[in-house]
Amino acid sequence: MTSDLSQVKAIVFDVFGTVVDWRSSILQEITAVAGRLGVQGNWEDFSDRWRAGYYEGTKDVLSQKRTWIKADTMHLERLHLLMDEYGMTGLSEEEIVHLNKAWHRLTPWPDSVEGLTRLKKKFIIGTLSNGNNGLLVHMAKHAGLPWDIVMGGENFQSYKPDSKVYIGAVDLLGYQPHEVMVAASHLSDLYAAKSNGLKTGFVVRPDEFGNSEMQADLVGDERIDVSAKDFVDLARKMGA
Amino acid sequence: MTSDLSQVKAIVFDVFGTVVDWRSSILQEITAVAGRLGVQGNWEDFSDRWRAGYYEGTKDVLSQKRTWIKADTMHLERLHLLMDEYGMTGLSEEEIVHLNKAWHRLTPWPDSVEGLTRLKKKFIIGTLSNGNNGLLVHMAKHAGLPWDIVMGGENFQSYKPDSKVYIGAVDLLGYQPHEVMVAASHLSDLYAAKSNGLKTGFVVRPDEFGNSEMQADLVGDERIDVSAKDFVDLARKMGA
Numbered sequence: 001m002t003s004d005l006s007q008v009k010a011i012v013f014d015v016f017g018t019v020v021d022w023r024s025s026i027l028q029e030i031t032a033v034a035g036r037l038g039v040q041g042n043w044e045d046f047s048d049r050w051r052a053g054y055y056e057g058t059k060d061v062l063s064q065k066r067t068w069i070k071a072d073t074m075h076l077e078r079l080h081l082l083m084d085e086y087g088m089t090g091l092s093e094e095e096i097v098h099l100n101k102a103w104h105r106l107t108p109w110p111d112s113v114e115g116l117t118r119l120k121k122k123f124i125i126g127t128l129s130n131g132n133n134g135l136l137v138h139m140a141k142h143a144g145l146p147w148d149i150v151m152g153g154e155n156f157q158s159y160k161p162d163s164k165v166y167i168g169a170v171d172l173l174g175y176q177p178h179e180v181m182v183a184a185s186h187l188s189d190l191y192a193a194k195s196n197g198l199k200t201g202f203v204v205r206p207d208e209f210g211n212s213e214m215q216a217d218l219v220g221d222e223r224i225d226v227s228a229k230d231f232v233d234l235a236r237k238m239g240a
Numbered sequence: 241m242t243s244d245l246s247q248v249k250a251i252v253f254d255v256f257g258t259v260v261d262w263r264s265s266i267l268q269e270i271t272a273v274a275g276r277l278g279v280q281g282n283w284e285d286f287s288d289r290w291r292a293g294y295y296e297g298t299k300d301v302l303s304q305k306r307t308w309i310k311a312d313t314m315h316l317e318r319l320h321l322l323m324d325e326y327g328m329t330g331l332s333e334e335e336i337v338h339l340n341k342a343w344h345r346l347t348p349w350p351d352s353v354e355g356l357t358r359l360k361k362k363f364i365i366g367t368l369s370n371g372n373n374g375l376l377v378h379m380a381k382h383a384g385l386p387w388d389i390v391m392g393g394e395n396f397q398s399y400k401p402d403s404k405v406y407i408g409a410v411d412l413l414g415y416q417p418h419e420v421m422v423a424a425s426h427l428s429d430l431y432a433a434k435s436n437g438l439k440t441g442f443v444v445r446p447d448e449f450g451n452s453e454m455q456a457d458l459v460g461d462e463r464i465d466v467s468a469k470d471f472v473d474l475a476r477k478m479g480a
Contacts, residue, residue, distance in 0.1 A: 072414065124377055134414025137364055137389050149377050149390050154412065172394065174312065174374025 003225040012128035014184035017208040020106035029102040041086045053078025058159040068157045070132040076100045104138035115231020122240035124148045130159045161192030187217045194223040202227045243465035252368035254424035257448040260346035269342040281326045288452045293318025298399040308397045310372040316340045344378035355471020362480035364388045370399045401432030427457045434463040442467045
């Protein structure tokens with residue numbers, strides 16, 4: 001841990017997986033709706049495929065297969081497809097839109113709010129998510145996330161890991177890249193941040209993907225400036 | 241007061257003058273620095289002209305006399321000119337940059353934090369300022385302003401009263417124009433918001449301009465959906 005972090009003034013966080021436990025939250029909402037409709041299915045697969053639809057959507061935007069659209073829109077598109085496939089019928093469009101906003105109602109990991117609250121005393125804390133701003137603001141209200149600033153791909157009409165998002169966030173904050181740290185549980189996000197000159201904080205979230213085939217990142221390389229086991233540990237290591 | 245405000249979900253606020261008392265704060269900082277340097281001058285005029293430089297800068301951007309620049313940059317340009325004119329010498333560039341950030345350290349009106357805290361329980365509350373995001377975030381830290389989202393002209397590379405700013409904010413929040421209210425003490429801001437379909441909340445700030453020649457707006461016309469004497473009154477009138 002020889003990297004100089006003394007000039008870090010702001011920490012911006014990946015959100016899905018890093019701050020909130022999207023899989024448990026989504027699984028719970030889907031299971032409840034399916035139960036009400038009396039439909040059987042593998043709702044863990046449903047949840048993972050819903051999430052995958054969003055991830056693929058950001059890739060389609062980055063490869064210019066389609067123009068920029070909000071995460072909310074990608075979620076709704078994929079939800080309709082999956083509901084058809086799983087035979088979930090009987091919901092009004094209003095109810096489907098409400099279900100789609102399950103992504104606005106994700107539950108934070110147990111240490112997230114405490115860690116962010118501590119970090120906020122020393123640093124500017126913000127989001128740097130591929131979720132749209134409306135989604136992030138609603139989630140913050142729901143989960144009590146005390147952001148100083150909400151930012152994401154939407155602000156720059158692109159998606160991580162495009163450099164435009166990292167550089168755009170640094171500029172919007174009015175800092176230099178080395179004054180901003182990205183905190184995330186996904187190494188690919190952090191390596192992209194590092195390649196743009198930002199500092200990197202790795203927080204291990206071993207349970208993000210539950211019992212699916214996806215594997216959480218467990219250890220980084222020399223591009224990681226600080227590694228923490230959770231947000232409280234990150235706060236401690238950052239002197240907050 | 242017959243306008244239907246039942247669908248308002250977010251209230252976005254003008255900041256300088258509406259939320260914070262820029263003139264008293266700036267006057268105090270300038271007077272302190274001048275005293276330390278032993279320079280005499282009319283520091284009220286200095287403050288008003290500093291503020292005017294920023295206002296003129298936004299107009300120059302809107303008329304395409306110059307490309308978009310941050311409020312921080314406009315403030316610094318005008319500060320240098322005024323310091324020369326008033327014979328304020330002896331500050332290092334670092335000290336001048338610190339003085340320029342007096343605009344990050346403005347004091348809220350006595351009712352602002354209480355009113356915003358109440359409004360935040362019922363609405364999404366955000367900024368919609370011509371100040372840059374970094375300035376707004378630092379100010380929120382300094383003054384304890386509990387924003388859900390920080391937005392301003394910078395997000396849309398323009399300045400109020402350009403429609404792009406109002407429409408951009410509505411889109412970033414993911415709402416329709418009639419679901420968003422702009423709250424401001426300046427009628428010109430509110431009339432522009434109204435012409436773009438947003439709702440309008442007028443808060444009277446009779447003391448914004450102190451004893452200068454500038455006159456505060458005291459009463460609006462039918463384009464104003466709700467008028468309040470301060471933020472606590474606005475919260476009450478909005479049912480928060």
